[in-house]
Amino acid sequence: MDCETAEEQGGLGLPPGALGGPGWCGSPALGGRREPKKYAVTDDYQLSKQVLGLGVNGKVLECFHRRTGQKCALKLLYDSPKARQEVDHHWQASGGPHIVCILDVYENMHHGKRCLLIIMECMEGGELFSRIQERGDQAFTEREAAGIMRDIGTAIQFLHSQNIAHRDVKPENLLYTSKEKDAVLKLTDFGFAKETTQNALQTPCYTPYYVAKQLIRLLLKTDPTERLTITQFMNHPWINQSMVVPQTPLHTARVLQEDKDHWDDVKEEMTSALATMRVDYDQVKIKDLKTSNNRLLNKRRKKQAGSSSASQGCNNQ
Template sequence: MDVETAEEQGGPAPPSGAPCGPCCAGAPALGGRREPKKYAVTDDYQLSKQVLGLGVNGKVLECFHRRTGQKCALKLLYDSPKARQEVDHHWQASGGPHIVRILDVYENMHHSKRCLLIVMECMEGGELFSRIQERGDQAFTEREAAEIMRDIGTAIQFLHSRNIAHRDVKPENLLYTSKDKDAVLKLTDFGFAKETTQNALQTPCYTPYYVAPEVLGPEKYDKSCDMWSLGVIMYILLCGFPPFYSNTGQAISPGMKRRIRLGQYGFPSPEWSEVSEDAKQLIRLLLKTDPTERLTITQFMNHPWINQSMVVPQTPLHTARVLQEDRDHWDEVKVGGPSPHRPQGFGKRDCRVVTSQNLGLRPPLASCR
């Protein structure tokens, strides 16, 4: 079985608008665990060459259910304890609110190696930031940001209630079900996920821009690392650029690590001049360098900016414009490193000065080292 060859799978792909069929009915029950199917995935699904994305442990391909024509996403993982753990954690979460649903899992041979194939619902609406970038002149508001953060928080609350830390909460793992206005935002990619009931987490699994200070090591850490990532995503949603970033061309520089460990960031103008104090307060409570002082997911969901999002001001933000201006750099971030043909840093923010006024905590310091 070669999952990269579509031509051998029975002709052209069925239409993507075909109705949902038995593969949906075969999804595991909420929080369920099942054994992978041992027969060939190609008996049930027609595979395509179209790559939909790259996860932590494997790539994601487009596929179609043979009988119903339903478009799905297939993730290929070479079998290993780590891959089994990813499947197990995603299965436990599948069906939870704002979490991408697993439809089927297969254990097959691929290139003479045993592999696991996860068939998931196809998230045709694209990534969170791409959707905001594509708005053009249509304003993105603080209230919309609050509603997005509430949805992401709902997914994390479900995971944390089951003692699962996702450990890779980032915009690329937040996908919309469709291009429609009422599309649902969902969390995916459980390649770094870990249960927190046994021992404290210590393996440094992270994506640089969203990593909590304790994850940089050597300290042990727990699911509160997801709360830091929520703070970073919320910050970016409200202005368009991250609170911590490298200006050296490295994925993560010594200066960036230092700023993360010290919690050195600011709320510079003009991007932050109209953002509410409630939003800034919530970010400060999430980006606490001491994880014991950081909000829990329950406290986050009970914060007025989240649980009363309908009264959050509809202030137009700079986010869409800034994300569009920095599109090349965000593309670079997603592929995991700098390119010599792309600009480094985030536009004119490379040497922004963080002052005691906009930091709220510290004396003046330069943030461009």
């Protein structure tokens, strides 16, 4: 079952693709949540041992729909409040532009543990930067870069309209639908996503590799009140007029190819940087100062104890 079939079967009364242009999934889950299916996923899908990728909370396996033979991707999550939250956020976003489409969700037992199985469209085009690396001698242009940033921004803007912050926009989570030239770039992995009621979600979510210099400066402001909102980003001429951006050849493909051996380290650094930007205040625990074993605090305690002893000695005299 592909995304357009899912759209027709969802009872929306729309022809395939009617929800939007390229990048729209057409999932019936758009804007809402549904209950997972309780029967065995193997009734509908034939599972493979082929690992397609690793998400924040679980691995992704290849699978095939038994009736249609459609290749899909299955993500296995052991059931927990965090896993349920990931499923809810992705399901709510599924059907949006440039968001990987969810086809089915199952609640099954696996190795004696309750788990959630997310069936998604199979993104056979691979990661964004891998695709650029494979260009070889064919120049990667500024216009293409602007188009990519527009697609990423479109996905982020849709998520913000749903009061969802993805919080893990990085190369591994930007995938192409196929190897073809007209493949669509989509965002996946909602393991760090968070629902928010704030009107302005202003965390920078863009890889500054490509963006025009003046746009980079506006995205990297440390003060959120000075940083571009997603709406301002999408209204920037380099983004909303990407088709008229010059075809200036960029050195990106060559740089990525030359530094291929170091790319895993680069991605690890990006992941680490994103982690420092995520602060879940509802999970922050304030330690009791009396029981804390902090090194700096212990040093201060010793200093205070010494001062107190010296003071008592003077009083005794």
